[in-house]
Amino acid sequence: MTITPAGSFVWLALHELRLAFRSRATRGAARWIGYLLLAGWLVIGCITGWALRDTPIPVPPEAMIGVLAVSVLGLTFMTAQAMIGSQRTLYERGDLPLLLSAPIPGRSVLLAKLLGIAATIALTYAALLLPIVLPVAILGHSRLLGLVALLIALALVAAALGLALTLAIARLVGPRAARTIGQVVAAVLGGALFLVTQLLPQDEGRSSTFAALFDRLRTARIGTSGISALPGHAALGDPLAILVVLAVGVAAFAAAGATLERAFLSGYLDGSATVSRSRPSGRASARLFHPGLTRTVFAKEWTLLKRDPALAFQIVLRLIYLVPLFLGLVGGRHALPIPAALAFASVLITSQLVGSFAWLTVSAEDAPDLLSVAPVARAQVDRAKLLAAFAMAAPFALLFPIAIGVQTLVGAAITLVMTVLGGGAAGYIELKLGKPGKRGAFNKRRSGSIVAGILSLLVALVFGGGAAGLVFLVSGGIAVP
């Protein structure tokens, strides 16, 4: 840090890069598991590089299209990440008060923060990409280093886009709603492309939607010619293409710095003025007081969830990633009959939901000490919280059994029982194996409870498979019309 003048942009940027790197570091067993995985990945990369060292790698047009598709998909994920990073910078307690009260130009602060966001994004994907790419590149295919340039360019563009979108949302809906809506938009953006590809009409005779999409792109020469071929050429080491994509990334980054400084500062100032919401209920206060621990706990958990719509949305949005599975179950050549597919989906979805809500109620308790000093047995509180989690998931859990009931009542009853068992098991696993965390870190909750995640999935598959099998038997295998 002493090689650059203190307070300069470079000095600040190095500081942000250091923070970005340290924010990825984990502790304890998770760190060693991470090192092991990285080492394993590197070994695979070295083996691959050694095997390919004297072998020319062919580059068919499909590879170029593939790079373009992955770049676009990656950009949406990265932009969602950048939006969340921008929201954290603007609306959560951090070092902005310190930086903005120091004699450092606001633009330097903005660019340094953007660089930190871009670095965080790039590091995430670099951990997956570089252990493979670097050995292969070093052992005879140096042109693949273009992938590194493409990654850097995408991260820079995503950071600029993410901040611009966040500030635009803040201007449209105000700072208070911006946090909530920003998180919702980021969540939808992350899954939008993925979901759209699943909803595209499938061509007859094609094994998958992706293959159909590939054909359309190839026919239209998208990805193989013109500007759309830039990502592909850059990834394969074309110096001009590399320069162009990097220039685009740097230009987006510089443009964000030049145009968003004022919006960034006012966004920060607006966001830091937390004003309490007040909505006089007009109700007698006695109605807020409930007899019994279960009702008391449920009322509290339900109120907290109601007042955090972004969090509730994130929980429900996770179900969107199950849609392809569901479509695969009911459509295509090897489809299950609908009741059986619905039964499987019912258990899977409910398990996911109960697990997520259980994490919120049990592991993400905001005031654990209050519960510890209260004259209530821990087991009683945990039971009440699990019931609250189950009740929150209940509306979704009932949908599929009702749908199945239209065709087979016995099937509906079986599905309901298996759904309750699967959901209960998921909640119990979270209770016993979940790690404490903050509600705002919902998307990272599994980082400390990998075993819980794996067990929950296994339980859901077992109960879901059982439900599907039993419903298939009792429904006589009713086929899709």
Place this chain on the structure above:
Amino acid sequence: MTTSALRIRGLAKSFDKPVIAGLDLDIAAGELYALLGPNGAGKTTTLRMVAGLAAPDAGSIEIFGIDTQRDPLGAKAITAWLPDEAMLYDKLTPLEYLAFVAGLWRMGPAHAAAEADRLLQWLDLWEQRDTRCEGFSRGMKQKVALAGALIHDPRLLILDEPLTGLDATMARLVKDALRAQVDAGKTVIVTTHILEVAERMADRIGIIAGGRLLAEGTLQDLRDRAGTAGMTL
């Protein structure tokens, strides 16, 4: 015979190193007792064990004759703990928070509602009763937390550095509230590292350092023992 509100014998606790080492303490019912000591002396650790937030490595704790390790729920039922950082839910209003605390202490709804209304008015929180706590100042959060500690009418009230970060008006309000509790026959224990706070609030002061009680008594007793007109820590 004076009833013992808190009786500690041979209390010991270690983390990486011993924090409490053989602490004995007696606090009579109906007094305001200040546990005074420098940072790291073991004040908070001691009272966290009394409140049931941590288990001692050795020793016994009795709250009004109830052994906290044999009957933890019975002890908690008559105790209130108020840490220096309020245990609140940002997205709940003061009224909702009090409803939750009342539920945890199994108060009847009607009685709890009446007490909540009374406390909110007494602590000048009535206008904010339906406002979420997320935008409250530190002082207002402390008031909400204090209301939560008082709503279930505890016999023993434990407060960790209750005046830290409060302005003069809030500090006066908290002191008056605690004195009112003592006047009503409750027992109050506060920790502080500031002698002036202990001077102005407490009936008796215990000085703790290195996990041991070094001296205790009224302020005059301690001054006489020290042989000086004023003491500093």
